[in-house]
Amino acid sequence: MAHDQLKLSNQICFPVYAASRLITREYQPHLDELGITYPQYIALMVLWEKDEISVNEITQKLILNTNTVTPLLKRMELQGLITRQRSNTDERKVIVKLTQKGKALEEKAAEIPQKLIEGLADSNMTVNELISLKESLYQIINFLHNK
Amino acid sequence: MAHDQLKLSNQICFPVYAASRLITREYQPHLDELGITYPQYIALMVLWEKDEISVNEITQKLILNTNTVTPLLKRMELQGLITRQRSNTDERKVIVKLTQKGKALEEKAAEIPQKLIEGLADSNMTVNELISLKESLYQIINFLHNK
DNA sequence: AAATAATATGTCGCAAGCGATATAAATAAA
DNA sequence: TTTATTTATATCGCTTGCGACATATTATTT
Numbered sequence: 001m002a003h004d005q006l007k008l009s010n011q012i013c014f015p016v017y018a019a020s021r022l023i024t025r026e027y028q029p030h031l032d033e034l035g036i037t038y039p040q041y042i043a044l045m046v047l048w049e050k051d052e053i054s055v056n057e058i059t060q061k062l063i064l065n066t067n068t069v070t071p072l073l074k075r076m077e078l079q080g081l082i083t084r085q086r087s088n089t090d091e092r093k094v095i096v097k098l099t100q101k102g103k104a105l106e107e108k109a110a111e112i113p114q115k116l117i118e119g120l121a122d123s124n125m126t127v128n129e130l131i132s133l134k135e136s137l138y139q140i141i142n143f144l145h146n147k
Numbered sequence: 148m149a150h151d152q153l154k155l156s157n158q159i160c161f162p163v164y165a166a167s168r169l170i171t172r173e174y175q176p177h178l179d180e181l182g183i184t185y186p187q188y189i190a191l192m193v194l195w196e197k198d199e200i201s202v203n204e205i206t207q208k209l210i211l212n213t214n215t216v217t218p219l220l221k222r223m224e225l226q227g228l229i230t231r232q233r234s235n236t237d238e239r240k241v242i243v244k245l246t247q248k249g250k251a252l253e254e255k256a257a258e259i260p261q262k263l264i265e266g267l268a269d270s271n272m273t274v275n276e277l278i279s280l281k282e283s284l285y286q287i288i289n290f291l292h293n294k
Numbered sequence: 295a296a297a298t299a300a301t302a303t304g305t306c307g308c309a310a311g312c313g314a315t316a317t318a319a320a321t322a323a324a
Numbered sequence: 325t326t327t328a329t330t331t332a333t334a335t336c337g338c339t340t341g342c343g344a345c346a347t348a349t350t351a352t353t354t
Contacts, residue, residue: 003195003253003256003257005257005260005261006192006195006196006253006256006257006260007192007196008189008192008193008196008208010260011189011192011260012170012263012277012280012281013167013170013171013174013185013263014189015281015284015285015288016163016166016167016170016284017167017170017171017185017189018209018210018284018288019163019167019284019287019288019291020160020163020164020166020167021210021211021311021312022210022287022288022291022292023159023160023163023164023287023291024160024164024311025291025312026291027160028312028313037339037340038160038164038340039339039340039341040339042155042158042161042164045153045154045155045158046155048150048153049153049154049155054302054303055302055303055304056301056302056303061155062165063165063168063169064168064340064341064342065341065342065343066302066303066304067303067304067305067306067341067342067343067344068340068341068342069303070303070304070305071304071305071339071340072339072340072341075339090301090302090349090350091302091348091349091350092301092302092303092348092349092350093301093302093303093349094302094303094304106150106153109150109153110150110152110153113152113153113157113158114152116159116160120287120290122290123286123287123290123291124286124290125283125286125287125290129283129286130159130283132279132283133159133280133283133284134159134162136272136276136277136279136280137162137163137165137166137280138162139270139271139272139276140166140169140170140267140270140272141162141165141166141169143267143269143270143271143272144166144169144170144172144173144270145169168341168342171341172342175342175343184309184310185310186309186310186311187309201332201333202332202333202334203331203332203333211310211311211312212311212312212313213332213333213334214311214312214313214314214333214334214335214336215310215311215312216333217333217334217335218309218310218311218334218335219309219310219311222309237319237320237331237332238318238319238320238332239318239319239320239331239332239333240319240331240332240333241332241333241334295354296353296354297352297353297354298351298352298353298354299350299351299352299353300349300350300351300352301348301349301350301351302347302348302349302350303346303347303348303349304345304346304347304348305344305345305346305347306343306344306345306346307342307343307344308341308342308343309340309341309342310339310340310341310342311338311339311340311341312337312338312339312340313336313337313338314335314336314337315334315335315336316333316334316335316336317332317333317334317335318331318332318333318334319330319331319332319333320329320330320331320332321328321329321330321331322327322328322329322330323326323327323328323329324325324326324327324328
């Protein structure tokens with residue numbers, strides 16, 4: 001190995017990438033009970049926070065492109081979680097709205113964050129470490145997102 | 148919004164997930180010059196560190212499953228970056244070996260980490276923050292991976 | 295008003311990622 | 325030495341994620 005900077009352990013990207021997948025795996029059994037995937041879960045979180053928003057607002061919040069979000073929303077529509085309807089005031093926009101089924105999921109989903117934290121309880125991570133971790137990640141996200 | 152714990156900003160998973168995608172996007176232009184993707188890049192990093200290893204060793208290092216790694220390696224074989232060959236001593240194993248082309252890429256790739264750090268220079272992240280971030284992530288990774 | 299640019303959403307093709315499952319070889323147990 | 329179990333790799337089907345590109349609507353310019 002001629003280049004130490006190419007060691008996996010010296011990279012910042014790899015631990016972020018690996019942690020992301022491992023944490024998503026932790027969500028999976030809980031999300032399975034709701035019959036949704038992780039991207040569907042965070043899309044629902046956006047809608048639970050503010051209903052009847054455009055596709056574009058969702059892509060902004062999730063930092064995803066329309067070519068990812070549109071098919072995602074279509075699958076959610078097929079599952080009966082949301083409706084998609086062209087805006088009357090601006091025909092370019094599509095307004096996404098929660099159905100009763102989509103709204104009802106919020107109550108069940110509300111228990112998931114607590115379960116996740118319990119799952120991390122034995123990891124020796126302090127609350128302060130987790131807060132600091134989140135702040136560092138948002139610093140990177142905000143910087144790269146507005147670049 | 149009846150449940151604050153369901154706010155996107157209160158989650159630990161979302162910033163990890165978003166940061167992972169944004170950082171990978173930063174790599175993309177540099178990796179494009181080498182004609183490889185990010186997962187191919189980290190697979191090569193493993194091989195540059197130790198050549199002629201089994202598929203299983205690669206899945207362990209990358210924390211991925213064989214159903215992800217096998218197709219990844221097949222694409223890399225098609226590109227002439229590696230060879231895949233059944234082990235003589237244990238016919239279950241497939242040994243992955245860098246080709247000259249795969250080895251040659253290391254020199255070009257060696258410049259990428261520096262470029263990435265330069266790209267983050269204006270983010271106001273200190274070196275200590277980055278080190279602390281990496282440590283926290285590995286704490287989560289090690290915990291979840293060995294769970 | 296006509297032409298141009300910007301905005302919003304969408305399709306297509308491809309590479310990941312992974313659950314479920316299959317197959318073959320090596321190892322352990324009977 | 326059969327039989328059962330473990331290990332290693334692979335296939336299939338599905339959802340993501342994204343670059344390249346297409347289409348329609350709105351806003352701006354000429």
